[in-house]
Amino acid sequence: MVDIATRVWNHKWKIDPIVRSLIDTDFYKLLMCQSVFRSKPDTQVTFQLINRNPQFRLAELVDEGELREQLDHIRTLSLTRGESTWMRGNTFYGKRQMFTPEFMDWFEGLRLPPYTLETRDGQYELTFEGSWPEVMLWEIPALAVLMELRGRAVLHDMRRFELQVLYARAMTKLWEKVERLREVERLRIADFGTRRRHSFLWQDWCVRAMYEGLGEKFVGTSNCLIAKNRDLEAIGTNAHEMPMIYAALADTDEELREAPYKVLADWHEEHSGNLRIILPDTYGTKGFLENAPDWLAGWTGIRIDSGDPAAGAETAIEWWKSRGEDPSKKMIIFSDGLDVDKIIELQTRFAGRCRPSFGWGTLLTNDFRGLTKDDSLAPFSLVCKAVAAEGRPTVKLSDNPRKAMGPADEIARYKRVFGVGEQEALEVVV
Template sequence: MPVIESLLDTDLYKFTMMQAVLHQHPGAEAEYRFRCRTPGVDLARHIDAIAAEIDRLCTLRLSDEELDYLRGLRFMKSDFVDFLALFRLQRKYVSLRPSASVPGEIELEVKGPWLHTILFEVPLLAIVNEVHFRATHGAPDEAEGLRRLHDKLERINDAVGFDDCRITDFGTRRRWSRAWHEALIPRLAAGLGEKFAGTSNVDLARRHGLVAQGTMAHEWLQAYQALGPRLRDSQVAAFEGWAREYRGDLGIALTDVIGLDAFVADFDMYFCKLFDGMRHDSGDPVAWGERLIAHLVANKVDPRGKVFVFSDGLDIDEVMRLYAHFRGRCLMSFGIGTNLTNDLGPEPLSIVMKMVRCNGQPVAKLSDSPGKTMCDDPGYLAYLRQVFGVAEVVAGG
């Protein structure tokens, strides 16, 4: 059974960003690089199976029914859907080989026009993940997975005062398998009821009548480090480009591309009023929320009307802790990924694929968490920190 059977089997924000790329930066070039953060994992032995799945991925086209679904989303424009009707991923933009320096690791890179490479990230990660778990663990222990899921649902549903807690599935890229993901979604929808806000997976949202959730990812803001104008103005330019594309729709801003200090410095009263909320993806979530509440208040914006989206390695315990802490002070939504779609016993892989260059220039994510910063040019990283006045985040610091 193929790992990916539809180009919609990806996160919504890949399509929302792709539309903006088509309209604003159709000639931009991009380069992405894979990294497995879990030590001691031998992915190189699966390289033939991974390559075969990539070959199959590059044969897929969107069906008329899938295109009609996209056309029905209020923020998708007709010219973009017409472009997607002709689109397919091209194998020539992907390179895969065993690591030349670290036994067991793989070098997986995507390089080509941003418009034609942006959809590779999520399915490539899902392919690596599923091929690995299929080969090393076989079929999932569904009884254990369902037991764990039932425990999560029971705890959140039995908690008093959590009626408007909203949880979204963010688990496509690190799921155990597509089939397991498919089995979980209707159970989540039935078990959580109104607490289930939907899924980031466009294919599952379409076929199960759910809301597809997502706005922007790190690469949108990273690319502007190369697309201009000045590097110091790149984050502001990225937010303005997003606002120009969506005119107030899809208004959740990502805060940790250059770190929270730099975000707060750039996210002025105009952006505070324009955007619907912010998404947390690294650093201490409580400190993050407190800082942004204070920032909104200082800019004469009531935080109770803004959505704080938490999405950094969440489990149910963390969801309940954060919800209890911020209840009544802001609106909240919680994107849970690996802990929903790959919680069956074996340790999940921590894998990412990030943009490292745009138009031939290095770009970086300066994370608020140690170990999550990703850049292949130490000189550029130091320069970026200097320009934005950002200190290096170290463990325990």
């Protein structure tokens, strides 16, 4: 029997919201937001959408009106009582009250600031400007909305059985990956796939499949809402935006050179020695480690997010040895463009030499490659980055020059200051 009341109720919705919660975001965003709220609350920043695969002409596929409706809906969201209780009372990484009362009071009253949306040459120019703690929270939901709207556009003309078969194939594809990973000894893997997911419902299904299929090998998810709803660990520390903005605020070359370490000194103070994972590749991993202060060698581990992951891990292991540390006790988190073959290869190579861990992103939550005739659901590299701070451009060099961003003259200056020479250009898959 048709539930007429439910059907009529559903017709009241003007849109089907993609993002329905401010904690439908990555955990590291909230951790960084608290740090920024404490140390640089009034810093004015600009975030901007960047399509690294411009052959995907988003503005010709995603309707601008629908996009505006989704973004406007996000601006109406605020923290619910249950979400606030979860953040205030939960234990994260063994620590209770990870989020301070002052930060929570601010966050509970937050509404995201306005955005600017224009189109040019088949692409959307989406910009967010304002105080750093507010603007930074746009990054993840903006990307999630664009990726899901793109998926909805592709799927729009498919009929019911075609959709059922498509998702059955996608489920089978993921489950076969899970079965392969199940056989990997001492595996530690988490979901890092929020920003470029196929959809929220699909990410949630993927997380549940990982939890059921991998058991204790699956250590959690970066998505706070899913972690809350599924009673899982929320996973995350910090990201490139912090050294990028600290560096942009530097007045001299010497201050610029010290900016990445100042970030981690502030982070250490913020978290009282917890969450001690280094992200060294913003301006080149090799130079970062060579010039790092001794106290950083005692941190828990390193996240490798660009360049050749095996080479990056070898560099980290040699650095720990040179500083008198035991690499076998250190964690190396791999998080760049991972899929099953690479995960197994890296686990096999580094198990026992360090504590490998994996943040599996887009190819967990959005691997529809080969499932449509024209591969129109294949994932692509869409990012939303801080491009300016207090009117000064930001720069990211990365260990892969194809991920570099910023004005050419500033990139040249940063390379000089950080001693970055020739780099190997690698394909950016996602």
